[in-house]
Amino acid sequence: MGARRVKITFLIHNVYGIGGTIRTTLNLAAALADRHEVTIVSMLRQRARPRFAVDPRVRIVPLVDLREGSADTADPLLGRPAEVFPAAEKRYRQYSRLTDRRAEEYLRACDADVIIGTRPGVNVYLARFGPPGALRIAQEHLTHDTHSRKLLGSLARHYRALDAVVTTTEADAAVYRAKMRLPGVRVLAVPNGVPDPGLPPADLSAKVVAAAGRLVRGKRFDLLIEAFEEVAAKQPDWSLRIYGAGAEKERLQQSIDGRGLAGQVRLMGTRSPIEPEFAQASIVVSASEAESFGMTLVEAMRCGVPVVSTDCPLGPAEIIRHGVDGLLVPVGDREALTAALLELITDEPARRRMGEAARAAARRFDPAPVARSYDDLFAELAGSRRSRAWQRGLGSARGRLGSVRGRLGSVRGRLGRVLRGAGR
Template sequence: MKIALLLHNAYGIGGTIRTTMNLAAALADRHDVEIVSMMRHRQTPRFALDPRVRLVPLVDTRPDGEDAKDPLFSQASQDFPAAEKRHHQYSRLIDTRVAAYLRGCPADVIIGTRPGVNVYISRFAPRRALRIAQEHLRHDAHSKKLRAELASHYRALDAVVTTTEADAAVYRAKMPMPGVRTLAIPNSVPEPAVAPSEGTAPVIAAAGRLVPGKRFDLLIDAFATVAEKYPDWQLRIYGGGAEKERLAARIERLGLTGSAELMGSRSPIEAEFAKASLVAVASDAESFGMTIVEAMRCGVPVVSTDCPLGPGEIIQDGVTGRLVPTGDEQALANALMDLIADAPGRRAMGAAALERSRAYDPAPIAQRYDRLFTELEASRFARSWERGRATTRTRLGRLARRLGVSPGRRRAPAARKEASA
């Protein structure tokens, strides 16, 4: 089977890129796989790509490249949703290249990995192929305008795959799509190339983009409480972003210089997690929680806010990690201190986390996709019938409303009206 996975930019850094490359490598054990990058901004990808997987870039966005000379390069996209936050990065040149690629695509399965790319697939991919939208963001993280546009396009696809069961339930409730399979398949995280943490180093690690929603400010405040009681422990925060200067100032203001540090970006992050005894997540929301699984794969228990939607599906509270109320600085500090004080319990929790993390091996995740492909192929006719029935009901409902007929009732024939009169 030929499989194409479409990425926004395979040459960047991010969880969606990592998990797509992981999935592509696992699928390559049985299939012919390629990753199609809407754009490229550098010569080579930052993440290592399995040599069995082809990488197809569509538009080179570097200012000195040949594509930059094309007049369409400077024209705004007309096909990528305007409400999608990446719209400003898309051009008519990308529109035309994507449309040409998809219309001639020989793949049996075409998978998109962000909303705007999924819209491209709905518009241009051949209907003979299985067309699947992956959603790496939460339904409720999309604007109302974007959700309305996505609904019309997603209803033409074969499946919508979320990363959590909770988000799949939201899509089924808020965006009903007859004939479209809506389900959850988590991201995959391969076994790291480092030995598991021994759980003895006095280090708490955290990683992610330095943006407000990750709430590193809350984590730093909680760590200030931890540091008062356990001054030998350190907090190491990995990542880059717009909040760097503000967080650095907060560390200095709280007197944590030397014990709390902004370490910059690291890839892969597992080598740093393996040096820690605890990993902390303070986010207000997580569509999945890649860093949680990456820490667990290193045998490190995670203390996380029980934010929507991913942490509660990954962490078994009190067994593989700890869950605390979102936004609760004291609860976060208390959970960290509980595990700092209980070294044997912390190491036992790390061992349980390592065992649990094997559920996210790429191989079983790829098998779930294989089963989905088989199911979608076998149910084509039934799903088409379901879609057709729903469309007919919708059209009849609109006609009834125009004629002033209440749903489920018919107008009385004129002859019966006269007779009753």
């Protein structure tokens, strides 16, 4: 299948918004469109056009139109809670019986050779309604251990019907293999593709540190601001620019003002694309508690900018080679974060050396080889259908046998208690 032209459909939450999953899906779709017919199905639509550029060869199909005045907003099913989309999924409140119905109608009639879901709840739609003749692949842009126990129970039941689960890091793939029993389902890691921004490499002379991401607690911009307070005291001509939007904006601004850093730390709002902003910096930093991949790190490296990141689960250690193209520091360690920033600020030759190494290393995330990895996966899955179906059947039989043994053990236990009671 990988060598011939096929029809590929991506299922995404909302291609009209802003986010890492949207960017990576569009990057991969464009790379696959060199050889295949590609469609992106967006569960929701809230604006006329996507915020990110879409390759003209890629078709966009929205399922539920939430724009004011659309016919869908008057559909009574829109006000009824979803029954198929898992309630434990973080986006559950944005789904409805209308979303359930549209997803089912689309998937049951879909003639794609390959269908790829891009978030847990959407992957459940794929498992429930995807045509059995298509290869059904679940991408995990989050991580196994960030899902609740309830959601993982739902995913374990539904993912068994799929052909593959693809994570963004080897570490997360290993967790899925160890913790989620999926006989006949290929579990593997394929990194996100990040295209060359087409910019000259940063000259690394600007006295600017940049960071980007959603302004939420898990990204630990509060810790970054604390760390930069000491940096600013020792290097008053350096500044920190934070790009993004989110619920923590007001609290972060209060921290900046309270520390007297208003002249050196600025909340810049969102920028798309972000690479031109990174190219104007000399260091890019991430203080996150957890990352499923680390898109901003790769985007910075593609601009020839060295990165400082917490060594958080699961992505940064698979992107950054400590001391070669960036620096890794322990999660939550303000002093280590401060020291790493000061190291790159004060050692210009090291900064330039790491920036050059970062630009070279980031080429491994080109969308073209990532797309070829998917082509190889399609061919492998198509060729192993029969053997994987046998593995799935064997696994199901073992599961039923284990269930029977469990019930027998329960009966024996009750019978033993009855006999012991009768002998008293």
